[in-house]
Amino acid sequence: MLGATATYSHAEAIARQAFLALMWALSYPGRVRQLPPSRFDEDDFMLFGRALLDPETSYFCPDGSLAARLARHGAKSRSVASAAYVFLPRLDEAALALVSEVRLGTHALPDEGATLIVGCDLDAADAPEIVCSGPGIEGQVRVRIGSVPLAFWELRRQMIRYPLGFDAFFVHRGRVVGFPRTTQAEVA
Amino acid sequence: MSTVAELASSNRGYSYAFLDEFAKRELRRRILKAIAIPGYQVPYASRELPIARGWGTGGLQVTLALVGPDDVVKVIDQGADDSVNAANLRRFIARMAGADTTTDASRATLIQSRHRIPEERLQEHQTLVLQVPDPEPLRSVEHDISKARLMHAEADYGLLWLSLYEQLVRYRRVTLGASYPCLVHHRYVMSPSPIPRWDVPKLHQSAHLTLLSAGREKRLYAVPPYTDVRPLEFADVPFRVEDQRGWMCYRTGLQNKFMNELPQTGGGAIYEISDTGFVEKVLRKVPDREAAGSTPAQAAVGATYYDDEGRFYIDGYLR
Amino acid sequence: MYVAARGGESAIRNAERLYRDLVGAFDAETVHTIERAMPYLVDRVMGEGSLYAPELAALALAQSGGDLYEAVLMLRAFRSTQPRLAYARPVDASSMLVVRRISAAFKDIPGGQVLGPTLDYSHRLLQLEVLDRDAKAQDEEERSQAGEQEEDGEEAGMAGERSGVSNCNYPLVADWQRDAGLLPLLAVHPCPDASEIPDVTREPLLFPAPRAMRLQSLSRADTGGVLALGYANMRGYGAVHPTVNEVRLGYAEIEIAHPITNELFSIGRIRVTHAEVVTALKSASVGNGAQPDGDTKLHLELGFCATVGWNEVKTIAGAMLDLAMDLPDPHPSHTEEYVLYHTDPVESSGFCIHYKLPHYVTFGSELDVVRSVGEAKRVAGLGDYYGDGDHLVSGMPGTYSERPGAPLVPEGTAEQV
Known part of the structure; x- marks a missing residue:
């Protein structure tokens, strides 16, 4: 019969908690979630890599050094137009052009739309306020997301034709905010 | 230097929460997409578990992908915590994940259920995992799951509406019992799993997260918190929950909670509230006649979806 | 209760x-x-x-x-629960250690027909005398017979690796047909990267299924289920009357690449079965083989099934289904979705026995509808639809409220199964 409870290793624990942070970030969009502290020497992006990537999926990252580190999780490296997970440590004008190419899924398989993991500044008091509404939000919620060009929000609005679209996580210093494709985001 | 034989037989024990890390990661990736597209059935690989298919393996896989030692798990079957199947799944989860268990819906962080949603209102950051025998709400009008998939892609629900209309013409009401189809976030028609119609409104604009998973059919889907869930209804023929007006629970004396009908020898029936965890809390609250005051303080019974008069907590949802 | x-x-x-x-x-x-x-x-x-x-x-x-x-x-x-440590190299059927291979398509074939271990031509008589012998006598007899049996080579046991295995290579019948221009040549492409082959145990099965997933599903399918659907096809619910091109039982060497040196080495042998059936089809009736000059040409089409272990019934029936599924307008019970969904042993048996679980909540919901329909009809002066109480339950064949959208009453809409 089954043996005793298997050990809940640190690797197991942080992978699970990182996933839970993503799950709740997506369930309650626009709310800032705390990520678990990792005893391994890894940043937020690597932590998400740990939670999401393995040889059965694919990723894209324009940043060479991060891409090389993410490769350790064994996922297939693909072009931005065909990767399931797109890691953008910085969302500048060049990265914006990449965003415009990500997978949006098909009507038969909208879940093939990409997941974006985007670096941002959640502490910038002068950052524009994004007003969010939609599933997971009781009425409205507001969140400031710095270091993301305003043009991103317009691009996102144009690209998402629900149920087609992409889902995004904004990451900064151990915190994450989710923007599933269902979230209506307006710049205040 | 390890040999192939050593590598191949190293796993005499089992992984934490039974599933290996690949299986968990796959489920987790799918769960995120399910939340992003409410009511859309995400296909997944669906591993075999040491529980027979059709006995909750879909729900169990989702639970195992989520559960940790910090969780408090509740498992119910037909509303009951102590039915054999619920007990079996609960001991498996507890054993494989070292999680705490409870029968108290408000104390649970993770609730796996077959065919019921608790009577007490679930709160933010609680997760309800519903076991699903058949995820396809279009099955009755389209047997082929690949064709049904196209109908969902095109939001082509005409045949389903037509079948409801035919029932109306023939029987003067919609003759669907449990698994009443609902429109989620104004886009996908979803089977809420075989919960009674009484439980369907509980999914609408709920504070908690609901994940639904069919292991045999290999589909999982979600109702995120604060999401519109509308049972299919006609403007002039509203959706109706089960009519149990006048039924009183023989154990608690309460009315207007979902009841089991218990046939009696010689005819007639008595009734009991289906949600045993709720009954347990209500009965504990009632002071014991012989030893009044000796009962230890228990968690208060929380707010319920339906009040004692049977009014649903969101005004105007049930017409 | x-x-x-x-x-x-x-x-x-x-x-x-x-x-x-x-x-x-x-x-x-x-x-x-x-x-x-x-x-x-x-x-x-x-x-x-x-x-x-x-x-x-x-x-x-x-x-x-x-x-x-x-x-x-x-x-x-x-x-x-088992980790995937490595991907094996594909097994080349022509190089497997054959213990039995037969073709019904030709009297003789290159390499020869090899009957090998089989009960096919034995008399299926129960050896009742075995029961009459006492254990001691039986032991002695077995010992004295052991030598004879080895000479006969008729022992069905799979110790056959010693006695039955022939080490010479047996070319595939299909390869001869390809060389003779009877079957299209296989596209020459490098051996696919095993990690890129779709895997039915790791990814969801969607339709139309990649061929790899179809063959994997058949390979792990329920023997009885594949036989039932395959037999329906053989009896005439299919437009094809295939011939067994080749059935081959043997041992396959499983090779993996060493993780460091990348050199191939064998990790052992497994018993495998491989079956191929063949039929003549009008070229125009098959999408890929369509000829530009009309439908007068015929060509041969193969159906294939393989599994680990020796199982002839499943692979022959599976190969027939593989062929039937590719026809332009297969019988409903021979469409890919129907066959693959309904022949998984774990899913079908699990769902069948799940009906033993209590269903009183769904049944209660169903009764509510039945009563209210009766009430509505009574109020409307249309009589009580269900008559007396006994009839109430027995009069609802085919009702199943777990199936979303299915009506709870037996008549009427298109939903009836």
């Missing part, structure tokens, strides 16, 4: 104890006896369990008291 089966954990413990008392104790010796004495049964469990592990399959059989579906489930559940 039915929830008398309540009582949770103690009830579960008692039920399992009763089962163990009935089935009896077993030990490693029992397991090894099963493995030796019932190789075909072990092979069937391994094939359907999609895990080549004779000892574990025998253990599953011992533990389940010989309940095949339980044994397959145990093996599959164990398989779920």
Whole structure:
């Protein structure tokens, strides 16, 4: 019969908690979630890599050094137009052009739309306020997301034709905010 | 230097929460997409578990992908915590994940259920995992799951509406019992799993997260918190929950909670509230006649979806 | 009441104890006896369990008291927990160690027909005399017969690796047909990267299924289920009347690349079965083989099925289904979705026995509808639809409220199964 409870290793624990942070970030969009502290020497992006990537999926990252580190999780490296997970440590004008190419899924398989993991500044008091509404939000919620060009929000609005679209996580210093494709985001 | 034989037989024990890390990661990736597209059935690989298919393996896989030692798990079957199947799944989860268990819906962080949603209102950051025998709400009008998939892609629900209309013409009401189809976030028609119609409104604009998973059919889907869930209804023929007006629970004396009908020898029936965890809390609250005051303080019974008069907590949802 | 089966954990413990008392104790010796004495049964469990592990399959059989579906489930559940350490190289059927290979398409074939171990031409008479011998006499007799049997080569056991295996290579019948221009040549492409091959145990099955997933599904399908659907096809619910091109049983060498040196080495041999059926089809009736000059040409089309372990019935029926599924307008029971969804042993048996679980909540919801329909009709002066109470339950064939959208009443809409 089954043996005793298997050990809940640190690797197991942080992978699970990182996933839970993503799950709740997506369930309650626009709310800032705390990520678990990792005893391994890894940043937020690597932590998400740990939670999401393995040889059965694919990723894209324009940043060479991060891409090389993410490769350790064994996922297939693909072009931005065909990767399931797109890691953008910085969302500048060049990265914006990449965003415009990500997978949006098909009507038969909208879940093939990409997941974006985007670096941002959640502490910038002068950052524009994004007003969010939609599933997971009781009425409205507001969140400031710095270091993301305003043009991103317009691009996102144009690209998402629900149920087609992409889902995004904004990451900064151990915190994450989710923007599933269902979230209506307006710049205040 | 390890040999192939050593590598191949190293796993005499089992992984934490039974599933290996690949299986968990796959489920987790799918769960995120399910939340992003409410009511859309995400296909997944669906591993075999040491529980027979059709006995909750879909729900169990989702639970195992989520559960940790910090969780408090509740498992119910037909509303009951102590039915054999619920007990079996609960001991498996507890054993494989070292999680705490409870029968108290408000104390649970993770609730796996077959065919019921608790009577007490679930709160933010609680997760309800519903076991699903058949995820396809279009099955009755389209047997082929690949064709049904196209109908969902095109939001082509005409045949389903037509079948409801035919029932109306023939029987003067919609003759669907449990698994009443609902429109989620104004886009996908979803089977809420075989919960009674009484439980369907509980999914609408709920504070908690609901994940639904069919292991045999290999589909999982979600109702995120604060999401519109509308049972299919006609403007002039509203959706109706089960009519149990006048039924009183023989154990608690309460009315207007979902009841089991218990046939009696010689005819007639008595009734009991289906949600045993709720009954347990209500009965504990009632002071014991012989030893009044000796009962230890228990968690208060929380707010319920339906009040004692049977009014649903969101005004105007049930017409 | 039915929830008398309540009582949770103690009830579960008692039920399992009763089962163990009935089935009896077993030990490693029992397991090894099963493995030796019932190789075909072990092979069937391994094939359907999609895990080549004779000892574990025998253990599953011992533990389940010989309940095949339980044994397959145990093996599959164990398989779920196993890491994927490496990808093996594809097995080339022409280089496997053949113990038996026959073709019904030709009287003789290059390499020859090899009957090998089979009961095909034996008289299926129960050897009742075995029961009459006492154990001691039996032992002696077996010892004295052992030599003879080896000479006969008729022993069906799979110790055949010693006696039955022929080490020379047997070319595939299909390869001869390709060379003769009867079958299209196989596209020449490098051996695919195994990690890129779609895997039905790792990814969801969607339709139309990649060919790899179809063949994987057939390979792990329920023998009885594949036979039932395949037999329906053979009896005439299909437009094809195929011929067995080749059935081949043998041992395949499993090779993997060394993780560091990348050199190929063998990790052992497994028993495998491979079956191919062939039929003549009008070229225009098959999408890929369509000829530009009309529908007058015929060509040969193959159906294929392979599985781990030796299982001829499943692979022959599976190969026929593989062929039938590709026809332009297959019988509904031979469409890919129908065949692959309904022949998984774990899913079909699990769902069948799940009906034993209590369903009183769904049934209660159903009764509510039945009563209110009766009430509505009475109020409207249309009479009580259901008549008396007895009729109420027995008069609802085919109702199943777990199926979303299915009507609760037997007549009317298009939903009836």
